[in-house]
Amino acid sequence: xxxxxxxxxxxxxxxxxxxxxxxxxxxxxxxxxxxxxxxxxxxxxxxxxxxxxxxxxxxxxxxxxxxxxxxxxxxxxxxxxxxxxxxxxxxxxxxxxxxxxxxxxxxxxxxxxxxxxxxxxxxxxxxxxxxxxxxxxxxxxxxxxxxxxxxxxxxxxxxxxxxxxxxxxxxxxxxxxxxxxxxxxxxxxxxxxxxxxxxxxxxxxxxxxxxxxxxxxxxxxxxxxxxxxxxxxxxxxxxxxxxxxxxxxxxxxxxxxxxxxxxxxxxxxxxxxxxxxxxxxxxxxxxxxxxxxxxxxxxxxxxxxxxxxxxxxxxxxxxxxxxxxxxxxxxxxxxxxxxxxxxxxxxxxxxxxxxxxxxxxxxxxxxxxxxxxxxxxxxxxxxxxxxxxxxxxxxxxxxxxxxxxxxxxxxxxxxxxxxxxxxxxxxxxxxxxxxxxxxxxxxxxxxxxxxxxxxxxxxxxxxxxxxxxxxxxxxxxxxxxxxxxxxxxxxxxxxxxxxxxxxxxx
Amino acid sequence: xxxxxxxxxxxxxxxxxxxxxxxxxxxxxxxxxxxxxxxxxxxxxxxxxxxxxxxxxxxxxxxxxxxxxxxxxxxxxxxxxxxxxxxxxxxxxxxxxxxxxxxxxxxxxxxxxxxxxxxxxxxxxxxxxxxxxxxxxxxxxxxxxxxxxxxxxxxxxxxxxxxxxxxxxxxxxxxxxxxxxxxxxxxxxxxxxxxxxxxxxxxxxxxxxxxxxxxxxxxxxxxxxxxxxxxxxxxxxxxxxxxxx
Ligand SMILES: Nc1ncnc2c1ncn2[C@@H]1O[C@H](COP(=O)(O)OP(=O)(O)OP(=O)(O)O)[C@@H](O)[C@H]1O
Ligand SMILES: [Mg+2]
Numbered sequence: 001x002x003x004x005x006x007x008x009x010x011x012x013x014x015x016x017x018x019x020x021x022x023x024x025x026x027x028x029x030x031x032x033x034x035x036x037x038x039x040x041x042x043x044x045x046x047x048x049x050x051x052x053x054x055x056x057x058x059x060x061x062x063x064x065x066x067x068x069x070x071x072x073x074x075x076x077x078x079x080x081x082x083x084x085x086x087x088x089x090x091x092x093x094x095x096x097x098x099x100x101x102x103x104x105x106x107x108x109x110x111x112x113x114x115x116x117x118x119x120x121x122x123x124x125x126x127x128x129x130x131x132x133x134x135x136x137x138x139x140x141x142x143x144x145x146x147x148x149x150x151x152x153x154x155x156x157x158x159x160x161x162x163x164x165x166x167x168x169x170x171x172x173x174x175x176x177x178x179x180x181x182x183x184x185x186x187x188x189x190x191x192x193x194x195x196x197x198x199x200x201x202x203x204x205x206x207x208x209x210x211x212x213x214x215x216x217x218x219x220x221x222x223x224x225x226x227x228x229x230x231x232x233x234x235x236x237x238x239x240x241x242x243x244x245x246x247x248x249x250x251x252x253x254x255x256x257x258x259x260x261x262x263x264x265x266x267x268x269x270x271x272x273x274x275x276x277x278x279x280x281x282x283x284x285x286x287x288x289x290x291x292x293x294x295x296x297x298x299x300x301x302x303x304x305x306x307x308x309x310x311x312x313x314x315x316x317x318x319x320x321x322x323x324x325x326x327x328x329x330x331x332x333x334x335x336x337x338x339x340x341x342x343x344x345x346x347x348x349x350x351x352x353x354x355x356x357x358x359x360x361x362x363x364x365x366x367x368x369x370x371x372x373x374x375x376x377x378x379x380x381x382x383x384x385x386x387x388x389x390x391x392x393x394x395x396x397x398x399x400x401x402x403x404x405x406x407x408x409x410x411x412x413x414x415x416x417x418x419x420x421x422x423x424x425x426x427x428x429x430x431x432x433x434x435x436x437x438x439x440x441x442x443x444x445x446x447x448x449x450x451x452x453x454x455x456x457x458x459x460x461x462x463x464x465x466x467x468x469x470x471x472x473x474x475x476x477x478x479x480x481x482x483x484x485x486x487x488x489x490x491x492x493x494x495x496x497x498x499x500x501x502x503x504x505x506x
Numbered sequence: 507x508x509x510x511x512x513x514x515x516x517x518x519x520x521x522x523x524x525x526x527x528x529x530x531x532x533x534x535x536x537x538x539x540x541x542x543x544x545x546x547x548x549x550x551x552x553x554x555x556x557x558x559x560x561x562x563x564x565x566x567x568x569x570x571x572x573x574x575x576x577x578x579x580x581x582x583x584x585x586x587x588x589x590x591x592x593x594x595x596x597x598x599x600x601x602x603x604x605x606x607x608x609x610x611x612x613x614x615x616x617x618x619x620x621x622x623x624x625x626x627x628x629x630x631x632x633x634x635x636x637x638x639x640x641x642x643x644x645x646x647x648x649x650x651x652x653x654x655x656x657x658x659x660x661x662x663x664x665x666x667x668x669x670x671x672x673x674x675x676x677x678x679x680x681x682x683x684x685x686x687x688x689x690x691x692x693x694x695x696x697x698x699x700x701x702x703x704x705x706x707x708x709x710x711x712x713x714x715x716x717x718x719x720x721x722x723x724x725x726x727x728x729x730x731x732x733x734x735x736x737x738x739x740x741x742x743x744x745x746x747x748x749x750x751x
Contacts, residue, residue, distance in 0.1 A: 402597035403599075405560060406663060407663065412614050421599075421600065
């Protein structure tokens with residue numbers, strides 16, 4: 001030992017590295033320092049071990065050890081044939097797998113579902129991996145193009161017109177409802193006490209409606225002309241493409257800088273044309289599979305993906321609306337959020353499925369699945385709004401002021417400065433809502449939509465497979481599927497959180 | 507150095523019933539450096555925040571480089587493009603790198619191509635002596651560095667006037683100097699500056715005029731020499747005796 005207390009010290013031989021004492025590292029160290037280092041911890045360790053023993057062991061026994069792995073029908077899964085107390089009956093899942101994935105989707109058309117899923121994966125995976133380039137194009141394809149293609153793939157059917165016809169149709173519908181409202185008022189004015197007033201208002205509304213119908217007449221006339229020709233889709237397509245490209249060109253800055261906008265417009269329309277041609281949309285497209293035939297995992301995924309993708313923008317819009325300085329927008333947002341948060345999802349689904357048709361005008365029907373989709377999107381949107389609001393509240397006022405002082409408009413400040421920070425703060429909450437949405441999709445089975453769980457329950461009634469363990473096997477299987485998706489989302493959100501919050505680490 | 511680039515006339519502002527700014531008249535000539543001081547709550551921040559319309563006001567008019575800003579706040583965007591602002595709490599955008607902080611506004615407000623905006627930003631980052639930190643996030647820098655980035659960020663928009671609201675009062679003493687040095691450099695290049703600060707050394711060295719405010723009004727305005735050597739108003743004397751100890 002050298003004497004360090006004396007005033008000068010110079011080390012002569014450097015110390016070599018020694019392994020840490022066995023007692024503090026490795027398994028023994030862990031056991032000593034973490035599991036058995038105090039009486040409470042000893043007790044907790046024992047309780048934990050017992051819990052694991054009583055949950056893991058029976059699960060493994062049921063799912064693996066005592067399971068039956070092959071067979072043609074229920075007889076294989078009966079104890080008297082197998083010779084032991086049977087756990088999971090996997091051949092049942094195997095036999096029912098198509099039903100669990102596709103529902104009653106016609107067998108010959110199931111390739112369409114597979115193709116859609118494949119497309120979704122091919123577009124989604126690169127979007128999720130931050131290193132890959134062209135995120136803008138990728139996101140555009142996934143969020144805008146994919147839903148349309150998926151609709152025509154899964155549902156089938158074709159188109160009769162394009163942008164121009166649709167615009168004309170929408171305007172006509174809008175105008176018709178104005179005129180209708182006016183006529184209703186006129187009808188009421190005959191019996192009401194404030195008749196003259198109603199009459200004047202009604203006349204005014206009808207007048208406005210008629211004026212609009214004259215205004216849009218050129219458009220509807222053109223539409224009718226186009227529909228008269230044999231090539232209505234392509235003619236309409238060409239006109240729409242020309243108009244939109246021109247607008248893009250002008251908005252993009254005209255001759256000087258509009259070239260890029262023009263090029264991307266044309267590229268988009270060429271891509272649309274290719275899709276129309278490939279899927280034969282101009283000649284009626286694929287055969288129609290109505291949504292009441294859809295089922296299983298397909299419905300679960302359609303409902304949850306649409307719900308997830310649409311609820312976030314809805315939530316952001318509502319959260320911004322709630323903080324708006326314009327009273328009308330603020331009150332609407334608050335009322336909307338509180339309404340949807342105040343009713344249970346089951347009520348929403350029931351309302352959307354059974355009551356909504358009573359309120360809509362007679363000739364206006366909305367598909368059952370779409371109604372459920374809208375209900376779920378709005379419901380989750382209201383929750384997401386509150387999550388986003390929490391994030392917005394965490395952004396200091398100085399951020400907005402600094403952006404304003406640099407000359408950024410409200411929209412740019414919000415989309416470039418405030419929202420990116422606010423959303424980062426609340427990623428865990430957002431994903432939490434996504435996960436609960438994913439599981440809540442199973443509620444659609446009470447409004448006659450057969451999601452994964454619904455299809456599963458339907459399959460229980462098949463006498464060919466009724467054994468004591470059928471139901472347990474089915475639920476175990478569904479549980480595993482749900483867990484894989486939810487756990488995946490949870491892990492991915494952790495990854496995103498860590499990545500996006502790199503700036504908070506010093 | 508003759509025509510006023512900022513002209514404030516008859517400015518009055520109320521927070522509810524509270525009269526924060528009372529009949530403010532102030533002219534700032536091109537290239538002039540004005541230091542505004544005064545006790546806490548006297549309305550200094552409010553005054554300079556009115557100049558780039560971060561605060562609205564009820565009476566009077568502010569003309570910045572020929573653009574009039576009245577109580578109806580019409581030409582906000584045009585005025586904000588002329589005026590750069592540096593805040594006490596830096597207010598850098600924490601989710602963006604230093605470089606992105608400096609290119610955001612040129613790209614999105616002035617529609618400058620990204621590459622040009624980055625070149626300009628690097629030029630200004632060099633001027634505030636932190637070009638090598640361009641890819642760091644603000645949270646990874648010291649307060650003094652952050653404030654210098656904030657100055658660079660404001661300069662990238664080529665403002666004709668720079669406003670500083672107590673730029674050094676959130677800084678540790680050893681970082682105050684680096685920020686003040688940057689501001690002195692800026693002054694030497696001829697930038698028009700309105701600076702709210704209690705750094706009297708800076709006022710003596712750089713200011714053309716010192717404006718003393720209390721209770722929402724301008725009490726005294728004078729050249730630094732006169733202001734410090736022979737303050738006229740009793741409140742100015744009291745304030746100076748407190749601040750200079
Ligand atoms: N949003 C507001 N609503 C009501 N009163 C306010 C508001 N902002 C500031 N005030 C009041 O206006 C007065 C002037 O505030 P201002 O921030 O301009 O003072 P200051 O001179 O910058 O003070 P300091 O040196 O503390 O920064 C203060 O009395 C303050 O309480
Ligand atoms: Mg202040």
